[in-house]
Amino acid sequence: xxxxxxxxxxxxxxxxxxxxxxxxxxxxxxxxxxxxxxxxxxxxxxxxxxxxxxxxxxxxxxxxxxxxxxxxxxxxxxxxxxxxxxxxxxxxxxxxxxxxxxxxxxxxxxxxxxxxxxxxxxxxxxxxxxxxxxxxxxxxxxxxxxxxxxxxxxxxxxxxxxxxxxxxxxxxxxxxxxxxxxxxxxxxxxxxxxxxxxxxxxxxxxxxxxxxxxxxxxxxxxxxxxxxxxxxxxxxxxxxxxxxxxxxxxxxxxxxxxxxxxxxxxxxxxxxxxxxxxxxxxxxxxxxxxxxxxxxxxxxxxxxxxxxxxxxxxxxxxxxxxxxxxxxxxxxxxxxxxxxxxxxxxxxxxxxxxxxxxxxxxxxxxxxxxxxxxxxxxxxxxxxxxxxxxxxxxxxxxxxxxxxxxxxxxxxxxxxxxxxxxxxxxxxxxxxxxxxxxxxxxxxxxxxxxxxxxxxxxxxxxxxxxxxxxxxxxxxxxxxxxxxxxxxxxxxxxxxxxxxxxxxxxxxxxxxxxxxxxxxxxxxxxxxxxxxxxxxxxx
Amino acid sequence: xxxxxxxxxxxxxxxxxxxxxxxxxxxxxxxxxxxxxxxxxxxxxxxxxxxxxxxxxxxxxxxxxxxxxxxxxxxxxxxxxxxxxxxxxxxxxxxxxxxxxxxxxxxxxxxxxxxxxxxxxxxxxxxxxxxxxxxxxxxxxxxxxxxxxxxxxxxxxxxxxxxxxxxxxxxxxxxxxxxxxxxxxxxxxxxxxxxxxxxxxxxxxxxxxxxxxxxxxxxxxxxxxxxxxxxxxxxxxxxxxxxxxxxxxxxxxxxxxxxxxxxxxxxxxxxxxxxxxxxxxxxxxxxxx
Numbered sequence: 008x009x010x011x012x013x014x015x016x017x018x019x020x021x022x023x024x025x026x027x028x029x030x031x032x033x034x035x036x037x038x039x040x041x042x043x044x045x046x047x048x049x050x051x052x053x054x055x056x057x058x059x060x061x062x063x064x065x066x067x068x069x070x071x072x073x074x075x076x077x078x079x080x081x082x083x084x085x086x087x088x089x090x091x092x093x094x095x096x097x098x099x100x101x102x103x104x105x106x107x108x109x110x111x112x113x114x115x116x117x118x119x120x121x122x123x124x125x126x127x128x129x130x131x132x133x134x135x136x137x138x139x140x141x142x143x144x145x146x147x148x149x150x151x152x153x154x155x156x157x158x159x160x161x162x163x164x165x166x167x168x169x170x171x172x173x174x175x176x177x178x179x180x181x182x183x184x185x186x187x188x189x190x191x192x193x194x195x196x197x198x199x200x201x202x203x204x205x206x207x208x209x210x211x212x213x214x215x216x217x218x219x220x221x222x223x224x225x226x227x228x229x230x231x232x233x234x235x236x237x238x239x240x241x242x243x244x245x246x247x248x249x250x251x252x253x254x255x256x257x258x259x260x261x262x263x264x265x266x267x268x269x270x271x272x273x274x275x276x277x278x279x280x281x282x283x284x285x286x287x288x289x290x291x292x293x294x295x296x297x298x299x300x301x302x303x304x305x306x307x308x309x310x311x312x313x314x315x316x317x318x319x320x321x322x323x324x325x326x327x328x329x330x331x332x333x334x335x336x337x338x339x340x341x342x343x344x345x346x347x348x349x350x351x352x353x354x355x356x357x358x359x360x361x362x363x364x365x366x367x368x369x370x371x372x373x374x375x376x377x378x379x380x381x382x383x384x385x386x387x388x389x390x391x392x393x394x395x396x397x398x399x400x401x402x403x404x405x406x407x408x409x410x411x412x413x414x415x416x417x418x419x420x421x422x423x424x425x426x427x428x429x430x431x432x433x434x435x436x437x438x439x440x441x442x443x444x445x446x447x448x449x450x451x452x453x454x455x456x457x458x459x460x461x462x463x464x465x466x467x468x469x470x471x472x473x474x475x476x477x478x479x480x481x482x483x484x485x486x487x488x489x490x491x492x493x494x495x496x497x498x499x500x501x502x503x504x505x506x507x508x509x510x511x512x513x514x515x516x517x518x519x520x521x522x523x524x525x526x527x528x529x530x531x532x533x534x535x536x537x538x539x540x541x542x543x544x545x546x
Numbered sequence: 547x548x549x550x551x552x553x554x555x556x557x558x559x560x561x562x563x564x565x566x567x568x569x570x571x572x573x574x575x576x577x578x579x580x581x582x583x584x585x586x587x588x589x590x591x592x593x594x595x596x597x598x599x600x601x602x603x604x605x606x607x608x609x610x611x612x613x614x615x616x617x618x619x620x621x622x623x624x625x626x627x628x629x630x631x632x633x634x635x636x637x638x639x640x641x642x643x644x645x646x647x648x649x650x651x652x653x654x655x656x657x658x659x660x661x662x663x664x665x666x667x668x669x670x671x672x673x674x675x676x677x678x679x680x681x682x683x684x685x686x687x688x689x690x691x692x693x694x695x696x697x698x699x700x701x702x703x704x705x706x707x708x709x710x711x712x713x714x715x716x717x718x719x720x721x722x723x724x725x726x727x728x729x730x731x732x733x734x735x736x737x738x739x740x741x742x743x744x745x746x747x748x749x750x751x752x753x754x755x756x757x758x759x760x761x762x763x764x765x766x767x768x769x770x771x772x773x774x775x776x777x778x779x780x781x782x783x784x785x786x787x788x789x790x791x792x793x794x795x796x797x798x799x800x801x802x803x804x805x806x807x808x809x810x811x812x813x814x815x816x817x818x819x820x821x822x823x824x825x826x827x828x829x830x831x832x833x834x835x
Contacts, residue, residue: 227644
């Protein structure tokens with residue numbers, strides 16, 4: 008055992024937290040405080056985006072128009088997506104990266120601490136801009152989060168605000184990604200070789216590369232939209248020699264890697280949790296790394312499967328179909344490895360493990376429906392129906408969000424020094440996992456039967472499944488309010504203190520330091536004992 | 547206010563990022579309101595925002611320069627800065643890739659289809675049966691009216707030579723710095739700035755010529771869109787690069803940098819080579835082909 012660095016910390020005069028509120032939170036350069044800011048921001052956005060989903064499900068409870076105007080319904084679908092993707096899921100992952108990566112690799116902080124502050128502090132401004140459009144006379148953007156022209160160019164005053172808000176979010180993401188790459192490549196403690204890093208660190212390294220590669224492409228795409236609307240360019244105007252389909256190509260060149268940006272860190276979280284509670288090293292560690300890299304590479308060459316019905320040449324349809332199906336291979340490797348990690352493990356089912364298990368099963372369902380959508384002739388039937396909505400909510404809610412919740416329960420003891428209430432957390436889990444399936448599973452049937460997405464009204468034969476879905480939606484939404492209560496309780500009122508190694512089977516440097524983690528950790532690089540490492544079975 | 551924490555320098559507390567966020571937000575909210583025409587002082591708001599950004603950059607970079615000159619940064623910090631710059635330049639490459647992609651897509655797919663190539667694509671037959679795909683074009687509706695283009699082997703060729711030469715001069719400046727020959731260092735840097743400024747002079751001249759004599763504008767269909775957006779964003783990057791060059795020239799005159807420790811210089815040189823390479827792509831694909 009060697010916990011030398013942390014012992015040293017207690018004698019370090021610089022270890023005190025900044026005393027003033029502004030000094031601590033507004034001017035912070037501390038990876039833990041900035042991580043907390045990200046996570047709190049993400050939770051707030053999750054609840055705001057969730058309220059929008061509640062409005063959508065309330066309107067869809069029965070056919071006909073009852074609660075909201077169709078245009079407002081479209082604003083809700085658009086804003087729900089933008090808020091959840093850029094405000095909830097991505098900042099949550101960056102928050103987890105901020106908190107955990109320096110502690111996992113034995114670094115004193117992020118490589119570029121001032122820029123880290125800016126990465127976060129752009130987001131509240133960007134989302135204030137985005138949400139302010141809800142209060143404009145012409146309303147929020149209503150053309151869908153994909154902003155397809157020409158429809159998106161016909162919106163009101165919100166348009167320019169959305170474009171600039173996306174620019175700010177993009178700058179934030181790129182700076183965050185640069186920081187994460189520099190931290191991982193430059194700040195590892197001696198002996199923390201690349202192939203000894205925890206898988207969460209690996210998946211984030213690859214995700215950060217994806218972010219740097221594609222966020223600027225989104226910036227370019229929305230800049231072209233802006234100039235088409237305000238400066239008379241013709242990028243997406245066929246009369247001027249451009250092409251509205253071109254926007255879709257550029258957008259999805261960003262958009263497809265973006266969906267992996269939202270799932271690869273989830274893979275990393277689950278790959279930390281399952282070995283802990285199976286009390287076995289991760290099965291196939293190296294193949295996990297290569298599978299992650301393969302998925303990232305493939306994500307760049309499959310984008311047009313989002314646009315099979317747009318009118319592509321047959322060769323394009325075939326290529327994008329086969330390339331998309333290839334992704335099932337590395338993804339299958341991952342699922343196989345998670346299951347094999349549990350094989351003959353000494354399993355216990357604390358809350359983080361329950362969420363991780365639900366992730367493996369439900370994310371796989373989302374993966375299978377993705378394979379169905381990859382088949383071009385079948386996609387002609389599924390395209391723009393609720394089947395697609397069901398598919399991407401299985402991968403994003405029961406995939407990304409479930410993994411984030413799993414990670415929060417798993418690492419919260421390390422952050423706060425307190426244990427959450429296990430009974431409440433288990434209630435939260437079962438409540439969520441049942442309601443989320445009531446919410447999204449019927450949407451498969453609705454889509455197969457032909458119900459289109461992004462429409463506030465529907466034909467009467469879809470009523471029953473929609474009512475199931477809405478009931479599941481309200482229940483799932485309420486469960487997440489309960490989640491917020493559990494978190495507040497755990498942070499401020501919980502009497503149960505967490506040990507340094509909060510989970511019996513947990514491995515990794517983060518568990519060698521006290522709970523709560525001191526304000527500064529690893530001011531001098533720790534000596535790495537290979538028994539402490541999750542990937543220690545390598546040698 | 548900043549303290550070295552153990553081995554790696556972790557600054558404590560920084561006000562500049564929040565100033566930057568306020569500046570950026572002021573600028574883009576001003577710009578959005580200006581575009582929407584919602585209130586008359588929106589433009590002024592935008593410029594106030596830009597002023598705040600400049601203030602932030604001077605303050606933030608100034609602080610880093612002072613820390614660097616005080617010897618705060620060691621080898622590991624140096625690598626962090628290098629990685630930061632390297633990946634930032636990659637993100638810039640991808641930003642330009644979006645616009646190059648638009649140009650290639652329009653020329654390889656959109657325009658041939660509008661001209662009647664391919665099967666099952668009926669836009670040509672039903673809407674514009676008389677449209678022929680001949681580059682340069684402003685599309686079947688002749689958006690922006692008839693226009694002429696700027697020949698490649700005229701000012702653009704001169705500009706290519708100017709930028710390539712500036713790549714040589716900044717390398718000579720770098721060699722001088724490594725040999726600690728301060729006078730040639732400063733003169734080679736001044737030559738680089740002068741070449742960049744001449745490039746920008748010709749670009750502005752060319753834009754005025756295009757708008758006033760050739761009727762080639764941002765609104766000249768897909769040709770005008772790709773031409774001005776690609777060369778315009780490149781010109782903005784050259785301007786930023788030239789400002790960065792002026793800053794390091796001034797720093798060299800003040801005696802900053804040592805033959806071993808001069809990442810600020812190298813970062814600017816990397817950036818300058820990057821705008822140089824983008825220009826080569828522009829020259830080939832926007833002007834020549």
